[in-house]
Amino acid sequence: MSYSLASKKLEYLKSLLGKEIIVVRRQLLASDLEVLDSSSCEQEADGPIELKFNDSNIASFVADTESMSIVLAEYKMQKWGDSYTTVDVSKNSFWSARLNKKIERIEILISNYTSEKYPSEFGLVFTLFGGVQFVIEYLSDSEHTDVIRLTNNYEGPDCNHIELKN
Numbered sequence: 323m324s325y326s327l328a329s330k331k332l333e334y335l336k337s338l339l340g341k342e343i344i345v346v347r348r349q350l351l352a353s354d355l356e357v358l359d360s361s362s363c364e365q366e367a368d369g370p371i372e373l374k375f376n377d378s379n380i381a382s383f384v385a386d387t388e389s390m391s392i393v394l395a396e397y398k399m400q401k402w403g404d405s406y407t408t409v410d411v412s413k414n415s416f417w418s419a420r421l422n423k424k425i426e427r428i429e430i431l432i433s434n435y436t437s438e439k440y441p442s443e444f445g446l447v448f449t450l451f452g453g454v455q456f457v458i459e460y461l462s463d464s465e466h467t468d469v470i471r472l473t474n475n476y477e478g479p480d481c482n483h484i485e486l487k488n
Contacts, residue, residue: 325384325393327443328430329484334396335428338375339488342424345374346417349399349406369406370399371458371470376422383446385460387468390433391443392460416456416472423450427487431459434481447476 328335349369370384382399383392399408411417427449433442445459457473 325395327391327393327441328446329443331394336486338425340424342376342422343373344376344421346412347372347408347410349402349408352405352407369402372399383458385468385470389441390460391441392446392458420450420454420456423452423454425450430484431476432482445476
């Protein structure tokens with residue numbers, strides 16, 4: 323069992339089109355939960371994220387600092403470490419607006435500065451029924467150190483895309 327770049331999992335990602343997300347879980351640093359607002363931690367954290375679909379399939383996503391990418395696997399997220407706590411975030415305001423809506427399109431975001439050594443597949447944009455979106459994005463800069471951020475849409479610099487849709 324290993325994580326792979328999204329571009330290596332195109333058939334799997336295509337199989338998610340038409341499915342609905344029914345449960346979302348994250349692993350968060352326990353120390354972050356003690357000092358930060360829980361909704362902040364749920365949207366931006368260095369631990370993995372797991373999506374469960376209406377056909378019982380599961381996808382997990384982690385940050386790969388070596389390739390500066392989000393990588394994924396077709397199974398439950400593995401325990402990230404003893405200092406992490408698994409949290410069901412399905413009922414927070416961000417996810418409650420996105421659950422039980424069919425996935426219509428998935429885009430892989432790739433840096434314009436990609437290389438063989440640094441593929442920089444830094445994000446995935448999911449477009450759901452009704453045009454609702456979410457982005458799973460790897461960030462590492464002066465404000466964010468190796469985190470997975472969840473946002474409503476991608477507002478970063480121009481980049482390359484691989485688009486999957488029905």
